[in-house]
Amino acid sequence: MRYRFLLFVWAVCQLPAIAQTRISAHRGSVPGLPENTLATFRAVLALPVSYLEIDVRTTKDGQLVILHDGNLDRTTSGSGPIRDLTLAEVKQLSAGKGFGETVAKERIPTLKEVCQLLRDWNQNSPRKVHLYVDCKEVLPKPLVEELAEFGLLRDAVFYGPDEFLLALKAVFPQGKRMPALKNADELPAKIEKLNPYAFDVRWTALTSELVQQIHARGIQVFSDALGFFENADQYRKAAQLGVDVIQTDFVLRVNQALKTEK
Template sequence: MIRLLGSILFVCCMTQSNAQGQPGHSPDSIAYYRKQLQSHHQLRVSAHRGSSDLAPENTLATYRRALAMQVDYIEIDVRTTNDGKLVILHDGTVNRTTNGTGPVRNLALADVKKLSAGKGFSGTFAHELIPTLEEVCQLLADWNVNHPVASNLYIDCKDVAPEPLVATLTHYGLLTNAVFYGSDTYLAALQKVAPSARLMPALQKADDIANKIRTLHPYAFDVNYSALNESLIQRIHQQGIQVFSDLLDTLDQPVHYKRAARMGVDVIQTDHVMSVYRTLSTQN
């Protein structure tokens, strides 16, 4: 019921903003919040598995809502079916988010596409399906063609060979600006297939910075929020590397958005995009 009300409020907010005709000047519009955020902070926003408080995670429905909020990144989790097709699913099994059971690795794409990915939401999303990587790429490519500010992919490489992943992103013109998260071993393999790919290894401790730079030449580090401080962020920035951090669950609240912005984090990942926008649309 709460999720349904959230979806209704989101639609109403968007309708009201569009009806005013001057979204850049309306205090209720996405464009207003984005402009304010960019004028006060360098911080950018990644929608964690889409906008999953408004629609089922890792579905086309949730990505449409995230794109409508003009996020900088949409995060996707990529896995592989038993017939070699790339699909978007966080867990190794379909149990939690669909009406099916079992590892996605054991299912053919045709079987995956028979499942409802709307589990836990109202009947509005009962027909929502697990999308393929191609479907998400097509959605994003179409969006970017028709909007002045592009959104990009934040790819969590759960279970996917580098070659088909790179081939698909290249086909849709999304490889260059995508950011790839995964194990160091996986990212090294990906780098061999796409030498210019923007790699983002996890950084657990500052002592690992030099070795990861030498072996992976990262575009960014994914740093645990609890380990972040201004000194560490400055050290990473001095190497020309960005800092991404997850603000999820109990961390997904205004006090932490503000702290991340003050410290100079480049990108935060959140389940509550509008909360970030409202919090950081002022200099406070």
């Protein structure tokens, strides 16, 4: 009996720790600064975040860059698909569209530039920040290689379509994969297929029962409080449900709400 008990304790200790609710900065959002740029990433690292969410895409010449949209039109001075441009061409564009002259010189960053920034931060700060990688248009192998180069691979969380995460699993089995989850019915198949570190659960699908089901399997719960759900009551509700990571465009607003929840 004692041996079985010790074996059970050992098994439980291998499960990911379910800690207090943490914050992920959506596209590095800081008010007044353009999304997915080094300017907003530098600023957000000084805020109480645990994850920096980035969107990774690939240029015509195979370079990994950070941009949410497939097209350049909304956030840059360019137009058309970013995959049709080389990195040199991409670097000629301003990534500060709509934010005035003060950030007009901001450029679309490469993944390596973001990794360098984050590695330097983590080496000089007692509060570590990890990458939440939204894999928009990228192959697993070069993504894994670049993150490994900067020592950020082990703690990065990867979000993307199930097919991409399955390919990532083949390249880097130890990766922290995070598929989307719409409802509890999807749990068994996705766990069997992907062995996820976390689920990205739709905010409207969050219930105490679903969070408990996921946690019971040693899996974490991430959720996006974007748009309509960006308010203190919703943040506190998520914390009460046991959500592990809230992704937000308003880091300080979430932090204040979580403080009052304690």
